[in-house]
Amino acid sequence: MINKTATTNHSKTMYAGLIMSLLLFSFIFSFSQALASSVKELKSQQIDEILFNIHTYYVDDLALQNSQHIEYSTQQFERLYSKLDPYSKYLDEHELTALFNNTNGHYTGLGIEVKSIKDKITIVDVVSNSPAKKAGILASDIIISVNNEIVENLTLDEVATRIRNSNFSDINLTVQRQTSKAYISFNVARTLINLKSATSKVLDSGTGYLAIHTFSNNTLQEVALQITAMQDYYDDSLKGLVIDLRDNPGGTLQSAIAVSDMFLQSGTIVTTKGRFFDANKTFYAKRGDVLKGAPIVVLINENSASAAEILAAALKDNNRATVVGNQSFGKGSVQSLIPLGNGDTALKLTTAKYFTPSGKSIDGVGITPDVAINQTNLSQNNKAVIIKNEQTKSIQQLPVSNLADLQLVKAKQLLSMQ
Known part of the structure; x- marks a missing residue:
């Protein structure tokens, strides 16, 4: 998937080996990786390589001087780096590994999602098949200490680093349970956690409900299996389908195209446009509607x-x-993963903007629904996390009561009218 031997001296042949279609997600797996590494620690050779790639492939022409002939100081480089969009960043070895794990639908961790709520590091979700779930950790637990170190004055990133770099096979977490205010300690092992990117359930009158939580390398297969299972339940083709993309922060471009193609007989799926010739592509649907x-x-x-x-x-x-x-988030850019040096690190760089079949860019705007129904109580994500694109456990959307889920009620009503 990645050209580990590519360097700035092989830039044009390297581009073909980039993960050009890594339309980068915004997965919200907490406690897995810290934010982008500090560029202040980069060596001059790395800086030169990054400069060359920005000059050659970045979606906007920043009028950079050719880094092969002009030597940049660290301060100049940092100023330039700050001009990139929020989706572009340098990935160190840990972040690169986490990204690959993400796209393959798994990650190594405890299986908890956390947020800072009123200056307290609070667990907001626990993965169902995770060691944290098995240990008895609950959503709304407040983390007090990690391996007996009080976390009161630490940031989320600092806590994540302590868990990731721990020398112990088990991580000791002390939490405060809000229901009783008592302190409870757990020993939890970091393990490989496999994540489902799609789940489903059958509705009434021969219709189905498909929730796609993220777009990983496994999503096409998982969606196909879920649809087959629903059709087997009815022993017939589905009469209608609700596809729930709420709180889905994205994923790979290939996966989005492949899933779109499942439901289309023909037509444009998406178009990408950038400065480099290979960033300009149009993807079309092939015949066959599942x-x-x-x-x-x-x-x-x-x-x-x-x-x-x-x-x-x-x-x-x-x-x-x-x-x-509701109006969607509005992330209309494509990131490519460009290997640096020997391939242990990489530059995640915005190389193209994408356009809908109607020719519109939704970047910063989002998609306007045909039927607008405001319902904000389902979401636990936030735009800052989507922009940072941290490795994350995608929120597994649990079916909400039909009485409370006005959007799903409307969807079922629309299907019944067709």
């Missing part, structure tokens, strides 16, 4: 981003689905 024309309703909200927006726009603009919900 639902055989049965109606589709897509649910989106303010945290539907990136690859999720590609799928929603492809189905909407090709008149294949009705989109219900």
Whole structure:
């Protein structure tokens, strides 16, 4: 997947080996990786290589001087680096490994998602098949200490680093349980956790509900299996389908295109445009609709981003689905992963903008639903996390009560009318 031998001296041949289609996600797996490494620690050779790649491949022309002939000081480089969009950053060895794990649908960790709430590091979600879940850790627990070190004055990134770099096979977490205010200690082992990117359930009248939580390398297969399972339940083709993309922060471009193609007989899926010739591509649907024309309703909200927006726009603009919900996030850029040095580190760089089948850029704007229904109480994500694109456990959306989930109620109503 990655050209480990590529250097600035092989720049043009290297581009073909880039993960050009890493439309980067915004997965929200907490406690897995800290933020982008400090560029202040980079060596001059690394700086030269990064400068060359920015000059050659970055989506916007920053009018850079050629780094092969002009020597940049560290201060000049840092100023230039700060001009890049928030999705572009240098990835150290740990962050690069985490990114690959992410795209393959797994990561090594405890299985907890945390946020800073009122200056307290609070667990907001626990993965169902994780060591944290098995140990008895609950959402809303407040972390007090990690390996007997009080975390009161530490940031989320600092706590994540202590867990990741711990020399102990088990991590000791002391939490305060809000229901009793008591302190409880757990010994939890960091293990490999496999994540489901899609889940489903059958609705009434021969229709199905498909929730796509992220777009990883496994999503196409998982979506196909979920649809087959629902069709087997009815012993017939589905009469309609709700595709829930709410709180889906995105994923790989290939995955979004492949899933879109499942439901389209023809038409444009997405177009990418950039400065480098290979960044300009148009992707078309091939014949074959897994639902055989049965109606589709897509649910989106303010945290539907990136690859999720590609799928929603492809189905909407090709008149294949009705989109219900809130205005989506508006991440309309594509990031490529450019290996640096011997391939242990990389530059995640925005190399293209993508455009919907109707020719629109949704960057900073988002997708406008056909039927707007404001419902903000389902989301735990936030835009800062999406922009930072941290490795994360995608939130597994649990089916919400039909009475409380107004958007799902509307989707079912629309399907029943077709």
